[in-house]
Amino acid sequence: MNEKRIYGPVPSRRLGLSLGVSPIPNKACNYSCVYCQLGRTNRMTNQREDFFKVEEILAEFQAKIETGCQFDVVTIVGEGEPTLYAQLEELILGLKQITDRPIAVITNGALLYDGDVRKALNQADIVLPSYDAGDEETFVAINRPIGSIRYGDVVEGLRRFSREYQGQLWVEIMLVRGLNDSDEQLAKLKEGLKEIRHDRVYVNAPIRPPAESSVQEPLPDRIKEAVAVLGGISIDQLVSEGFYSEEFDHLKAVLNIIQRHPMNQHEIAHFLQTRDCENPALIFDELAKDPHVEGVFYKGYTTYRIRK
Ligand code: SF4
Missing domain, CATH: 1.10.10 (Arc Repressor Mutant, subunit A)
Structure with a gap:
């Protein structure tokens, strides 16, 4: 494994100083969201795989810890969708052997209909699933899932996981102007959230260059209204402090x-x-x-x- 799977710490607006673990090759995902800051998905897949050996990721993580770097949380987040990593459960359990910091997983939540994925995520301290759409049409328009993924299965998986999971569930809603920020869409999201046991709702907007140049963030007042309707927290923008690198140059x-x-x-x-x-x-x-x-x-x- 030549490529680095551990990066940071980088500042995260929700999690503090985050040490990232990426068990997924570049842009392997089961969605191709219009707002994705990584660009369009070039490896569309819904097949869970052992992309990298878990022992090698853990060894790299151990080496990083031994440098004495400071961080608040370990975040498993791919340059794609981390639940596509077949050894996710082993990875989380292995990380917990090395650090007592909380383990967070940022996921699009698509695979929560899969019992193995729910079982793996049950080991994490914080799970941050996406929930961008209150109906199938909007889901397809925003998240552009691989053909085999059905909206009803994704939502049912999220509901089911939320009832089983004992940790912190922070739902993240990305609002895109004209796609899911209307009164009707917000009302549907609000109804949907009633069925999902959650600890927080984050309302986000595309502030980094999106995959599709037509994507626009909602107007500021609309975001405020959405935060009020959904009972959420707005993610504020621009300068994230705390970028860190051990590189001298x-x-x-x-x-x-x-x-x-x-x-x-x-x-x-x-x-x-x-x-x-x-x-x-x-x-x-x-x-x-x-x-x-x-x-x-x-x-x-x-x-x-x-x-x-
Ligand atoms: S789920 Fe995440 S990685 Fe995948 S396309 Fe959407 S934003 Fe990008």
Whole structure:
């Protein structure tokens, strides 16, 4: 396994300083959400697989811990959908042997109809499933699932898991203007949430460059209304503090982070400032010249990510 499966710590607006574990190859997913910040799904699959050996992921995690890095939570999040990793349960149990920090899993929730996936996720301390649509038509329009996935199965899986699960269930709703932010859609989501036992609802909006350029975030008042209707918490935007890298070279440090977590220009500037970088403009020049780096201008600022 040459590729790194552990990254960060990176700041997460919901979880604090998060040490990431990615058991999934780039953009393997059973959805191709219009708002996905990783771009369109290029490996559409609903087959659970042992993409990487669990022992190797755990060894890399152990080595990372031994560096003494500080973090609040371990987050299992793929560059795709982490429940597609067939050894998810072994991975969570193995991580728990190494750290006493909480283990969170960020998932689209599609596979919660599968008893093995529910069993694996039962081992996590926090599960953050998506719930973006109150009906099948909207589900297909926003999440663009692989053909074998049915809305009714996904929702039933989420309901069932919510009743079985003893940990923290934080439902995340991504609002996309014109797709799921109407009064009618919010009412359907509200009805659906009544059937899902949950501890929190996060209302999110696409603030990073989405897979489809037509995607827009709802107007600020609409987000506030949605938060009120759904009893949620709004995820606020822009500068996430606390990006961290052990890499000494500033440019390499930025490249390492954006490999898995796009950073906007404000985040990079702040990150370089925390490292006492003497010439941030030079780093931005290098990023602009690098053919592997893509700068996407969106919402009035540039976000940098690795070109796929
Ligand atoms: S489920 Fe997540 S990784 Fe998959 S397409 Fe949607 S946003 Fe992207």
